[in-house]
Amino acid sequence: xxxxxxxxxxxxxxxxxxxxxxxxxxxxxxxxxxxxxxxxxxxxxxxxxxxxxxxxxxxxxxxxxxxxxxxxxxxxxxxxxxxxxxxxxxxxxxxxxxxxxxxxxxxxxxxxxxxxxxxxxxxxxxxxxxxxxxxxxxxxxxxxxxxxxxxxxxxxxxxxxxxxxxxxxxxxxxxxxxxxxxxxxxxxxxxxxxxxxxxxxxxxxxxxxxxxxxxxxxxxxxxxxxxxxxxxxxxxxxxxxxxxxxxxxx
Numbered sequence: 630x631x632x633x634x635x636x637x638x639x640x641x642x643x644x645x646x647x648x649x650x651x652x653x654x655x656x657x658x659x660x661x662x663x664x665x666x667x668x669x670x671x672x673x674x675x676x677x678x679x680x681x682x683x684x685x686x687x688x689x690x691x692x693x694x695x696x697x698x699x700x701x702x703x704x705x706x707x708x709x710x711x712x713x714x715x716x717x718x719x720x721x722x723x724x725x726x727x728x729x730x731x732x733x734x735x736x737x738x739x740x741x742x743x744x745x746x747x748x749x750x751x752x753x754x755x756x757x758x759x760x761x762x763x764x765x766x767x768x769x770x771x772x773x774x775x776x777x778x779x780x781x782x783x784x785x786x787x788x789x790x791x792x793x794x795x796x797x798x799x800x801x802x803x804x805x806x807x808x809x810x811x812x813x814x815x816x817x818x819x820x821x822x823x824x825x826x827x828x829x830x831x832x833x834x835x836x837x838x839x840x841x842x843x844x845x846x847x848x849x850x851x852x853x854x855x856x857x858x859x860x861x862x863x864x865x866x867x868x869x870x871x872x873x874x875x876x877x878x879x
Contacts, residue, residue: 652763652765653765654696654697654765655697655765655766655768655769655771655772656765656768657693657697658690658693658694658697658698658768658769658772659768659771659772659775661689661690661693662690662693662772662775662776663775664686664690665686665687665689665690666775666779666817666821668683668686669683669686669687669810669813669814669817670814670818672686672810673808673810673811673813673814674805674808674810674811677723680723680810681720681723683810684716684719684720687719688712688716688719691712691715691716691741691744692712694708694744694745694748694772694776695708695709695712697769697772698748698751698752698755698769698772699748699751704751707747708744708747708748711740711743711744711747712744714736714740715737715740715741715744718733718736718737718740719737719741721733722734722737722809730809731790734786734790734809735787735790738783738784738786738787738790739783739787741779741780741783742780742783742784742787745776745777745779745780745783746780748773748776749773749776749777749780752769752770752772752773752776753773753853753856753857755769756769756770756857756860756861757856757860759860759864760864760867761864761867761868762861762864762865762868766861767861770857770861773853773857774824774850774853775821777824777849777850777853778817778820778821778824779817779820781820781823781824781842781846781849782813782816782817782819782820783813783816784842785816785819785820785839785842786812786813786816788838788839788842789806789812789816791838792836792837792838792839793806794835794836795834795835795836795837795838795839795840796832796833796834796835796839797832797833797834797835798831798832799830799831799832801831802815802831802832815832819832820846823843823846823847823850824846824847824849824850825850826847826850
């Protein structure tokens, strides 16, 4: 008679374990994104093997985005449809004939941009629909901030392909623009500093479309922080009020 009770207990333990893992999903994603962003400048442009390794590292971080951000099956399928061709075009860039590399790079920028933008919008949607906030939710908003910076970097990459003279680059780093992987790392750095409104001056927009992209990113960064902070503070206050009511009622 005791045997039927064993199965629910095992199932319950499994569910608890998966629930505990879900509480840390954005922490794992944040670590993956930081590792990918930090290793990219060190690997980019050193050799073909290093470039392929960097592509795999970034792809792994983006896989974590799929598992951590897209919980619904439909959204996850859409994310895969954007990720797989983006990964293929990134890996294929260095083995394609030079005449095809420009078109391939443009397609890669568009696919990764769509994937990252979809991730940011899903994170914001999830935050706005929450009724309670946890530490992992806060880490999720940080992940969304980094994903937005990476998305804008691909916009800058597209802008540079359309009009290279739209950016004024310091001579000490201008040589990085000749290699796609080094250029991606450079625009990731520029996008992060622009989103945080730091602006060191080593990369400067001097013509459209760079002008428009820069002020739009700054505007988005301010809007993102305002929405996120307001939502987190509101949810935290609601939790505190609900907790105090429970205590006063008991």
